[in-house]
Amino acid sequence: MFLRTSINVVTLQVMEQHRENKLHIGFFGRCNTGKSTIINNLIGQDISIVSSQRGTTTDIVKKTMELYGVGATVLIDTAGIDDDSSLGEKRIEKTMEVFSLIDLCVIVTCDNVFSKYEKNLAAQCERFSLPYIVVHNKEDENPANKEMLSLKNIITVSSKDASSKQRLTEFIFQNISSKLQETKSILDGIVGKNDIVLLVTPIDSSAPKGRMxxxxxxxxxxxxxxxAINIVVKETELEHTLSLLGENKPKLVITDSQAFAYVSKVVPEEINLTSFSILLAKEKGDFDKYLIGTPMLDKLEDGDKILMLESCTHQPTCEDIGRVKLPKLIRKYTGKDVVCKAVAGLTNMEDKPEDYKLVIQCGGCVATSQQLHNRLHPFVEKGIPVTNYGLAIAYMNGIFHRATKIFSK
Ligand code: SF4
Known part of the structure; x- marks a missing residue:
């Protein structure tokens, strides 16, 4: 049992490391509703084990495919939510962890069943503002009745019906297309043709060797x-680069948040300045909530707990921002002995949201906006202030307004 649990945890971590911002679709349902068959049909190959025996899909299985109209998408097959075997409870737990990673939930059912388990899944989706569709499978054996067809976002399919694959692909596309529209350029309307954009990227021990x-x-x-025109420098070359540019001033300077204090002094006030993390927060985070939550930094007291949420698993270094630099800065800024805990990944947490006074989310570069939303939702729901690394650092350096003003135009 321990071994299987460990494998599941590793599976999820590996999934997280390879998300690469792709949309994720999770297939949920009772044992034997045909989730795996549907995925195999969509992909055109057998990646999920298909059997009429209950609970065949024991571990989470994922496959990346090029979904028509959507692009690279990760399909996730999960264990039956009604698995009553001895390992069932653990499997269901892992299945529900997948919930926080996905951008679309596919609830698979058959034989006109839509009761406790399915309703619970739909309610979870509503709670997280997560789009979902209901797939009534095995239509050739037992067609959907009137009540079933009256459900929101339902489609009927069958492995015997050649049109099912195409219809389901189109249906998925319709229900996920709003997420695709979110992927328009972050810099749209902020910089334009031939504008110079200066990127400041410190290279310290936490920077990976040989790459950005x-x-x-x-x-x-x-x-x-x-x-527009990219100029990329380390902070040590920033001053010299600005003097070389002379009158050809950059339209925008984007810095690593960690260098905010120095960069904001060197870059003249009239030049727009922000950070990579803030731009990512604007693109896919709950930005308005971050803006409201950031001033909580002024209200912290000794012993208050702060949660640092990192969207990817990485090996922390002595200069790690979420685990070392940011906690140090918060203690210095507040003068309070706060307790900071960093958690990596996107899966559910065991801690109670109420344990924390503030949540600080990383840029979430490998996550989709739905995944970030899912992760923060339990805290937002409980009224816990949330912010982001870049915004918190800007605030503590007294440049919160300057670093966010490009978005108020
Ligand atoms: S911004 Fe978050 S997800 Fe991206 S590399 Fe940093 S910790 Fe990982």
């Missing part, structure tokens, strides 16, 4: 998409 981190790479691409 994802938020930096993503922003370089965003600048190119706006037909």
């Amino acid at each position: 981190i994802l938020p930096q790479v993503k922003m370089i691409r965003e600048v190119l998409d706006e037909n």
Whole structure:
């Protein structure tokens, strides 16, 4: 039992490390409703074990596919939510952890069953503002009745019906397309053709050897998409670069939040300044909630607990922002002996939201906006203030207004 649980945890961690911002679709339902068959049909290959024996899908199975109209998408097959075997409870727990990773929930059922388990899944989706569809499977054996067809977002399919795959793909696309629209350029309306964008990327011991981190790479691409000009420097070359540019001032400086204090002094006030983390927060975080939650930093007391949420698992270093630098800065800024806990990944947490006075989310570069929303929802629901690394650092450096003013235009 321990071994299986460990494998499940590792499976989830590996899933998280390889999310790469792809949309995730989770297939949920009772044992033997045909979830795995539906996934195999969509993908066109057998990645999920299919059997008429109850509880065949014991571990979480995932597969990336190019879904028509959507692009690279991860399909996740889960164990039956009514698994009553000895390991069932653990499997159901892991199945529900997947819930926090997904952008669309597919509730699979058959034989006109839509009761306790299905209703619970639908209620969870409503709670997280997560889109969901209901798939009535095995339509050839027992067609959906009037009551079933009256459900919201329902489609009927059958492995014997050749049109099912195409219809289901189109139905998924319709229900996930609102998420795709969110992927428009972050810099749209902020910079334009031939504008110079200066990116400041410190290279310290937490920087990976020989490459840039994802938020930096993503922003370089965003600048190119706006037909603007990228200049990338370390903070040590910033002053010299600005003097070389002279009158050709950058339209925008984007810095790593950790260098905010220095960069904000070097970059003249009239040049727009923000951070990678703040841009990511604006693109896919609950930005308005972050703006409201950030001033909580002024109300912290000794012993208050702060949760640092990292969306990816990585090996912490002595210069890690969420585990070392930010806690140190908060203690210095507040003068209070606060307790900071960092948690990596996107799966559910065991801690009670009420245990924390403030939650600080990383940029979430590998997560989708739904995944970030799912992760923060339990805290928001309980009225716990939430913010983001970049916004918290800007606030504590007295440049909160400056770092966010590009969004108020
Ligand atoms: S911003 Fe978050 S998800 Fe991206 S690399 Fe940093 S810790 Fe990982």
